[in-house]
Amino acid sequence: MLKVAKFELKKSRKRYGARSLLLILLAAMFSAAMGYASVLTGIDSDKGIYTANVRVDLGTFKLSEDSDVVLYDGKLFVGQNDKSLAAADELLKYLREEHRKRIEAEFGELAHPVRVSVVYLNPSKITPPRTKAEGGGVKNETESGQLNVNETEGSKQTSESASKTPAATTVTGGEMTANVTQVKKSSYVPPEDIKTPSLVDRMVLAFLFVIPSYFAVQVFSSSLLEDKLLRRLEVLLSAISRSDLIFGKILPHLLFSLLSSLAVSVYLGSYLAFLFAIPVILLLFSAQTFVVMISRSYREATFLLLVVSLLITIYAFIPAVFSTAIPLSKISPITLLIASVQGEEINLTDLSLSFAHYLIMASMLLYFSMKALNPDIAHGKEIFQKLVEISRLSVTSDSAAFILAFLSISFAFMAELFAVFMIFVLPRQLMIPALLVCVAAVEELIKGLIIFSSPTARRAFFTALGFFAGEKFLILFNVLQEYSIAFLGQFLVLPLILHIATALLIAFTAKFGYGRALMLAAILHAIYDHTVVMLLV
Structure with a gap:
């Protein structure tokens, strides 16, 4: 593995050169610094956009005869257009602020005899x-x-x-x-200027931990894709094992990502905060590896790599936006990272579940990538056929089907959470039916890929049992407690019957085509879910 890592470093050095790598590093540091500075200081994009007939000590105003607002004889005159009205609002806000400063300088605390304190509750x-x-x-x-x-x-x-x-x-x-x-602060803030704590600055801090990893991941995936298309991987596999090959190529790029995150932690004075970025970084590398392995061409790989990186970024960062409102947001390590930087207490259960969720997906993708290191899979065939072939190589027994179905609940949860995000653009009366259809399609696709390894009734039963156990595990840890209606989590026997019925349907109809089998199972699943939700909930 170390030999492969050393070879990867030499290859990157030869491909990019020391000067190119230095420029990439400087560009990454400059982008991160500019993004952080823009959040702290703001972007002066509205300088001089308004005009007035008098000089105003405000950056958004400039002196002009043809002005948006006119101050004359103690009165403010405004034109009948949106820009003039906006200029008047900006000017009045400035005048109120100047008046407040003047009376505070003259009367001190007596300038505001009545004060209101704001307390933010967790x-x-x-x-x-x-x-x-x-x-x-x-x-x-x-x-x-x-x-x-x-x-x-x-x-x-x-x-x-x-x-x-x-x-x-x-x-x-x-x-x-x-x-x-x-x-309690000594400076007074008018009630209309009181704002809730913003997540923007904290989100930027979280991005600083992960941004360097995107550069490393792109360099890694480009190198791996080149070796695959030129069939260098097959030559290397004749001398080393699959695990040594994969981990050896990942190692130097992964170390760069971890050291970058550690540097950000040291800079912010939160020395252990980088640990929360590790699951996200590992998932990025493992997902990129798997995408390269199943891609048939450079064009297809480029598109899929971009989509996968975007989806992982959304999945990791969007829940953190709702960290104070939705308990489900703690499934993302980025939410815990922000809490750590802010000095908040982190629950051990939330930490364990979040890390396990991401690390399970990363481990499974790396395992599937090793199985895909096969000339028959790596070159040719459609992506779905490759997934079925990988399933056949991975699921060699009924117990393996149970374990894989149990662990694959992480992928189902990720896909269903994306479905929850998307249904909000639909009319209210279509939200629940659309969610149930998405849940049915995702779950039957995952179960079907496992069953297709050996479409028998026994394999279908163990797959359904493993998937059911995974769902109940999430309910046990209150991950889906608030969404149990949509996922039928509050029932015990009904979901088990559902999973067994659809799994057997997939096994018995697989001989007519994988697509038809999955479609029939998804339709049955959606009808069952809709009926139960409408009648029993």
Whole structure:
């Protein structure tokens, strides 16, 4: 493996040269730095877009006789067009801010006798208040709709020290309590300017951990594709094993990605944060390897590599946007990475499930890639035929079918989450039917590929049993708890009957064609799901 890694380094050095590699590295660092700086300082794209008849100490305005707004005799005159109205809003906002600064400089804190403090609560830490009643029962401390804010013991401070030190606060209201930290700032912010914490800066930080990996992955996939199309891999396989070949070619590029993430962690002062990027990086490398192995041409590989990279990026980063609203977002390591950088506490169960989810998919893709290192699979045949052939080489027993079906629930979950993202563009009355159809198609495709390795009733039964066990495993860890209606997760016997019935249908109709077998199973699955959801839920 080390010999292959050394050969890969020499090949990359010869292909790109030291100067080219340096330029690529500098370009990556410059892009990351510019992106980070643009978020912190903003992009000055609106400089001088408005005009006024007087000089305004604001970058968006410039002096002009033919102005958008006119200040005359203490009055503001606005034209009847959108640009003039926007200029007036910008100018009034500037004048209000200048007025606030002036009265604060003259009167100090007395300029704002009434102040409102904003406390941001973490939804995951909100728990209902419970106190012991006289009869041994439990009753709520507060009436619904009330909100009481009480300082805990030892947190009472003077107004002078409160502006410098965070105050621990207990918030109780409407059957909820949460310990939060309220940071009081000395500067006053008008209520209309109060904004919720933005995820943009944190998302940019998360991208800094992964962006260098995209360059390394592209170099790796290009090198692997070249070796495959020129049949160099077949020559190398005559001297080394498949695992040594795959891991040897990945190793130097993977080390570069990990070192880049580690450098970002050190720079941010969060030395272990790079660990959360490892599952995403491994999934990128394994997915690119698998795509190269099943591609028939350079054009096909280029398209698939781009699509796969985009899908993994969406799957890793989009859940992090909803990190404070949807518990399901913790399935992404990027969500945990952002929490780690922010110094938040990370649940061990969330950490284990997130890492296992990504590492299982990465391991399976690498395993399938090794099976695809076969001249009969690597060259020729359609992609679906290659997948069936890989299944035959991978699933050699009924127990292997059970294990593979159990682990493949990670891929089903990923595909179904994409389906959840896409159905929101549909009319409301079509959302649930569309989701059920997508779920049926994804699950039957995955089960069908395993059953096609040996289309027998026994193989179908073990495949259905393994897939059912994987679904219940996710329900056990509350991953699909909020979406159990769509996935029929709250039932035990019904999903098992469904999976066995569709698996047997695939096995018995496979002789008429794989496409027909999958279509019949998906139709039965969708009808069954729709009937159960409509009648029992």
